[in-house]
Amino acid sequence: MSIQWYPHIAPFIANAPMFGFADVKLATTVAKAGGFGFIGGGYDFRPESTQLSTLDRQLAEARAVLGVKDEPLPLGVGFITLQPDGFIANAIPILQKHQVAAVWLSFPQADADHGALIQAIREQQDWDTKVFVQVGTVAAAKEAIRQGVDILVVQGTDAGGHQWLRGASLMSLLPEVRDLLSEAQNTTTAILAAGGIVDGRGAVAAMGLGADGIVMGTRFLATVECPAPSAMKQTILSSTDGGVTTIKSVRHDVFQSTDVFPRQYDGRAVIGINYQESEAGVDDDEVIRRYNEARQAGEDQRRTVWAGSSVGSINAVLSVDDVITTIRQEVRAVINRIRTVV
Numbered sequence: 008m009s010i011q012w013y014p015h016i017a018p019f020i021a022n023a024p025m026f027g028f029a030d031v032k033l034a035t036t037v038a039k040a041g042g043f044g045f046i047g048g049g050y051d052f053r054p055e056s057t058q059l060s061t062l063d064r065q066l067a068e069a070r071a072v073l074g075v076k077d078e079p080l081p082l083g084v085g086f087i088t089l090q091p092d093g094f095i096a097n098a099i100p101i102l103q104k105h106q107v108a109a110v111w112l113s114f115p116q117a118d119a120d121h122g123a124l125i126q127a128i129r130e131q132q133d134w135d136t137k138v139f140v141q142v143g144t145v146a147a148a149k150e151a152i153r154q155g156v157d158i159l160v161v162q163g164t165d166a167g168g169h170q171w172l173r174g175a176s177l178m179s180l181l182p183e184v185r186d187l188l189s190e191a192q193n194t195t196t197a198i199l200a201a202g203g204i205v206d207g208r209g210a211v212a213a214m215g216l217g218a219d220g221i222v223m224g225t226r227f228l229a230t231v232e233c234p235a236p237s238a239m240k241q242t243i244l245s246s247t248d249g250g251v252t253t254i255k256s257v258r259h260d261v262f263q264s265t266d267v268f269p270r271q272y273d274g275r276a277v278i279g280i281n282y283q284e285s286e287a288g289v290d291d292d293e294v295i296r297r298y299n300e301a302r303q304a305g306e307d308q309r310r311t312v313w314a315g316s317s318v319g320s321i322n323a324v325l326s327v328d329d330v331i332t333t334i335r336q337e338v339r340a341v342i343n344r345i346r347t348v349v
C-alpha cells in the first residue's frame with residue numbers, strides 16, 4: 008500500500024516534526040533511508056523569529072545534503088500553529104523559496120483555525136506542496152477535511168509529546184476517521200497514523216485500522232542522528248511499561264515554564280523528578296525553581312522527556328537507516344504471520 012503522491016515510499020514512514028529534535032540532519036537521514044523527512048519549524052512567525060531564520064538555513068543545507076538542484080525539496084516542515092500571526096507573511100515565503108514538498112500544521116487555538124493558512128498555501132504560484140494536518144479527535148478530522156487537507160495525521164493518545172487532552176488511542180480513533188472518508192466517498196485524502204508506533208507490529212496494526220502509512224516520533228528520538236541529549240535517549244531506553252512510566256498531563260509544561268498551549272491540549276512525557284516531587288507535595292514554584300537551577304547548571308536530569316507509551320519496546324539507540332529498514336522487514340514478517348492464523 009502506498010500514498011498516491013509518494014508511490015516510491017511504501018509503506019509510508021515519516022518522522023514527526025518534533026520541534027528542537029527533528030532537525031535537518033534527522034530529516035535528511037530519514038529521506039535518504041527511504042522514508043519521508045520532516046523538520047520541526049517551530050511556532051514563532053514574527054519577522055524577527057530566530058526559528059524562521061534557522062529554518063531558512065536548514066532548508067538550504069537540506070538541498071545541499073540531498074543534492075537537489077531545481078526540483079522541489081523532498082522534505083516537509085511542521086509548525087505548531089497556536090499563534091498563527093505572521094505565518095502567511097513570514098513562514099510561507101521561506102517554504103515557497105525552498106519549494107518544500109509538504110507542510111504539517113498542528114495544535115491550533117481552535118479546530119477551525121487552519122482554514123486561512125491552508126488557503127494561503129494553496130494560493131501561492133509556482134509552488135506545489137501537500138498539506139498535512141495532525142488531528143486527535145473526529146471533530147478536528149472533520150474540520151481539516153472540510154478545509155481541504157491532503158493528508159490527515161491521526162494522532163492517538165499513546166503519542167509522545169503534545170496532543171489532545173481529551174482523545175482516544177488509535178484503536179478507536181482511526182477507524183472512525185477512516186469511516187468519515189469512506190462515507191463521503193473521499194478517495195483522495197490520505198491518512199497517517201501517529202501515536203505509539205515503534206516497530207513493524209504497530210505499523211501493520213495501524214494499516215489494519217485504516218491508515219495509509221505511519222508517523223513516528225519517540226522511535227526517532229532514540230536514534231543516533233537525533234540531536235536529543237543522550238540522557239533523554241537513555242531515559243527512553245530504560246523506561247518500560249509506558250502506561251505507568253509516562254503520563255499525559257499539562258503539568259510537564261508547567262514545570263519547565265513552557266505552558267503556552269491552549270487547554271484543549273496536554274502532553275505525554277516520562278514521569279520524571281519534577282512530576283514525582285510535585286506528587287509528593289512540593290509546590291509548583293519550588294519545582295520550577297529547582298528545574299531552572301538544574302538547567303543553569305547545565306544538567307539535563309530535570310528536562311521533560313516527551314515520549315509515547317510504547318517506550319517499553321524501544322531497547323536500543325539505532326541509526327535511522329536501521330529503524331526504517333527493520334520496520335519494513337518486520338511489516339512483511341508480521342503480514343506473513345497473520346496469514347498463518349487467518
Ligand SMILES: Cc1cc2nc3c(=O)[nH]c(=O)nc-3n(C[C@H](O)[C@H](O)[C@H](O)COP(=O)(O)O)c2cc1C
Nearest residue numbers: 023025026113166167168202203223224225313315
Ligand atoms: C519529543 C517530541 C516532540 C514533539 N514535537 C512535536 C511538534 O513540534 N509538532 C507536532 O506537530 N508534534 C510534535 N510531537 C508529536 C508528534 O507529532 C507525534 O504525534 C508523536 O510523536 C507520535 O507518537 P510517538 O511519539 O509514540 O511516535 C512531538 C513528539 C515528541 C515525542
